[in-house]
Amino acid sequence: MTQQTPATIGFLVTIPRYESSPKIPVLKEGDTFLGRCHLSIDDKRVSRKHIKLCGSSSASSSNTGAVEIVVEGQNPVVILSLGSHERRKLCLGERSFLKFGDIIELIPGSYSYMYVKVDNECKILETEKGMGKRMCDDRIENVKRNRQIAEDEAFARCLQDEGEGNKSFRAQSKSYNVSAPRNHLQPIQHFRVSKDQSALKFRLMRVQSLPPWANTSSVSIGDVIQGNIQVAILSTYMVDLDWLLSACPALKNIPHVLLIHGESDAGVDLMKKNKPANWILHKPQLPISYGTHHSKAMILVYPKGVRIIVHTANLIHSEWNNKSQGLWMQDFPWKSRDCLHVKSPFENDLVDYISVLKCPEFSVNLPTMGSALINSSFFKKFDYSNAVVRLIASVPGYHIGPNLKRWGHMKLRAILDDCIFDKEFHRSPLAFQFSSLGSLDEKWLSELAFSMSSGFTNNKIPLGLGKPLIVWPTVEDVRCSLEGYAAGNSLASPQKNVEREFLKKYWARWKSSHTGRCRAMPHIKTYTRYDGQNLAWFLLTSANLSKAAWGSLQKNNSQFMIRSYEVYSFLSHTHILFFLPNI
Template sequence: MSQDSQHGKWTVSDSDDDDEALPSSGTPAVSNPSSRQSLSPPRPKLEPVEVPVEAKPEPSKPPVSSLAIGSEARQLAAKNQLKPVKYETSPSLAGKRKKEVSDGSGWALSDSDDDDDDGGVKSKSVSNLPKKAPLSPKAKKVKVENERPPSPHGRLYYIDEPEDFFESSVPRLNDTFRFYLNKVTGLDRKYNTGALHIRDILSPLFGTLKESVQFNYCFDIAWMVQQYPSEFRDRPVLIVHGDKREAKARLVQQAQHFPHVRFCQAKLDIAFGTHHTKMMLLWYEEGFRVIILTSNLIRADWYQKTQGMWMSPLFPRLPEGSSASAGESPTFFKRDLLEYLASYRAPELEQWIQRIKEHDLSETRVYLVGSTPGRYVGPDMERWGHLRLRKLLYDHTDPIPGDEKWPVIGQFSSIGSMGLDKTKWLAGEFQRTMTTLGKSSHRSDPPMHLLYPSVEDVRTSLEGYPAGGSLPYSIQTAQKQLWLHSYFHRWKANTTGRSHAMPHIKTYMRASPDFTQLAWFLVTSANLSKAAWGALEKNNTQVMVRSYELGVLFVPSAFNMVSFPVHKNPFLVSSSSSGFPVPFDLPPTCYSPKDQPWIWNIPYSQAPDTHGNIWVPS
């Protein structure tokens, strides 16, 4: 079946298999010239793949093997990024491409039989499309080796930050919401006001650390250990991960020089699921703290990407002899966190479950929204995934007059397979969750704006094309859901000065028609996928969730508000601010006819990025 759209004409597989798409296991790299011969997308893996990409070299690089945990393809991708392909006049690249689209989109498909999607259903390749005439040699300039192009982000972009840039200082924190962005190098310091780096989070300024747990998807153990201050660097750390077999062995090998690092493997019993939760549990002499965030524990995720986090207050220890229900918050955060940890069924977490029970979490004003793998029926259907979010919105928000005009805004860094039309999942069960406001029986159908970077957003970003390595939307998935692209809006953050730090943050919200108020806001690890959010089965009597995910929901009632005013400038931080710091510009900007969503496993060679490189998947 063929379809025409602003993104080109594609031959679409007639499979109606709606299982989660399998993004490639290797990040399509800014390739080594020696690997130009092969433009086949890497073999599929599960869920979003976030491989560390070095935006600029550090004085001493760790070996590639310590940076790329996962498949051999992921390790190769990391190695290739150290030797990017420069933008050149040579016609050799165009002659070695596979079937290429000529509508200006630059999309291409490999002839490889390894481009399986949705559990092995093969996507048909694009064919019978006219070839695009090569650009005139006069339109390109030959790059002098090792010469950096002028940066559109200013003269200081290529200057290394001073050594103290990421060192801890007492930050100007917004104590109302406790929602923060990460620091970004390459930007003016004013755009990092109130932002946090991992070194800030682990700083002695926040407590005297005794022990910690790191839940995450991707790890660089050596880098992670270095982020702890020297006085805490040998304190016990438990790593909760989802790696299996060879990937697990590589992860364990990374830690062989760090005897204080131990491991807990999350059970992934459903195919195509991942351990995607990102959380820190920090136990101090003074108490206990929870951090729920969107960053992997790798260098690239903390330097030139937009990330978000919620940092709890410092929870004090309860008096001896306190009751089992003591220390609970109005949002039942303590109960829900304990339930989430218990879902791992892991002996390694039992000690932490007991510690949490001994602390007072009553100051918490957010709701926990988690996903854990399984098939759930009856009341258990509302424990996890988007049905958990639906239940919270039903119980803790109120109907709004004219709510059919209040748009839903979703923003994410990866996209799964959602079927051949919007009714299969997105505009059905997922939209019903996102549009729930209180106990009203009225089912509104407001606009849905989905924010996802365009090719141009990636090309002109601080990292350039390598930023796309953390945006794993594959051509195999994209060509089967062209209907989705009409929902897309640009990643814009001009007023905050952060447009060029590509998003790895994931946020969902409901906004007023003039985008000055929010009915609710969620920051989470969950991308736009059924694996992350769950999907109904058996005539809506069962929900199936594949992955571990975790986020926190902000609702106005928990803050004694009717709605959240949108903070116009989230970097003018004050502890008394009532405005919510939305991390991108509102209103969202719809894709123009010339915009295409970033697809990570096809080449982009018609224009150089901010470092003078092109993108050649290897």
């Protein structure tokens, strides 16, 4: 007796459609699984059976071909609905229905498949070849903007030639030895103001000794500092000039570089001897003892605009190669003549912070505008209206009156007070993830949690206080890490700070299996409010968990004291789905 082949109602086909990519049949009755075995690379963020499609007799008789989808993997998936362009995120155990024309992203922004009829599958290939317009162009284009950034085709349209000056830098980047594919980095390496959301994501930094799948979409310092840069402002705490110039040769060709640092006097003397002649060194004043300049950021001025980067790594070898780190970046154009006086919240954030650093001013000659003076006012010339984050900074001093909510966690409190969140985040928990722990007390931890719990639900009810989880590696994690016990040098805290009794109920263990970074000890600092796998907001910062970094209220809450300089990029809930697919 011959065995009958199960009947098929439709197919899952990759977007864009590759002739070498097999189509996956969806059964009329029974279960169809989609997972890691269907991918071209071994990405462990995707489970072997990541989603299940459940066919039924009712589905086979329906013109829509509706089948039930169940998420069985640990990471969420996204469904882009036919016609409405609505993006729905489904987490572990959640269910929905998939109809013909809908698109699944196995990881938000990555690994896209379209669900098509049996007799319409050929139309996908025709559309990709430009032979017809039978499928919805808008839907295809939307997927291309958000699909896996490692796929070459998604970035062919992102390349922008900035002239002959770029060619030498591209040649240098080709010789830079990396273990992961490099095509996904081209939107970063080339300055480009774009609505393409793939260029605006937060990124993890590349880690040596990890398998290629773990470095998918990650970046090195040589990827970020690329192109025809006219002025570079680098902000850091520690810097190794010898390593920096060898790891990022493009820096040698930038006409003007300002390095803002927190090095000791001995370190400054060494840098003065080794720095290129066109570099300016600046260490901001620290008016309160035990403070540091700890901010980690870059500002790169191009002929066509400016690139702003907030990151978590000191400018030293180990922190750009051996540790879990992250960055956010975005490119902004020059303002048009009729918009010179139009401001945005991000512009105010940036200019305010640069002005308090009191950096030395210097003159430059730019191709697009001629002679210009580089100071805080210079950065008012760029159009930040499309910024997807707010910039928050900590500035040392005793802040009172109108400045009480200008810096640190008090500014975060003020920003959150203007945000509206889904009711699911009412009393939802907080997560504090960092590398060094300060001397804390329970009163201050409650103060910080109160700021991070600000905001309102859709019906104008305060979100309510969230319980924090404090995420930190254990001694065993450090011992088994890529660096061994040496990794503990970047996880600083006196034993008495760690063993405080009140902290015991907050501890949570560092783990990063889905990015392959469990053994890459964290120097990244992230803070968030969450419900399950849904995030209300996300903060990437240089700030560790300390009063010195975040600030503390004094004198019956009328004064706010901060010891150190820090910088934070705050991502609101409205952009979470699009800009955090890889963290």
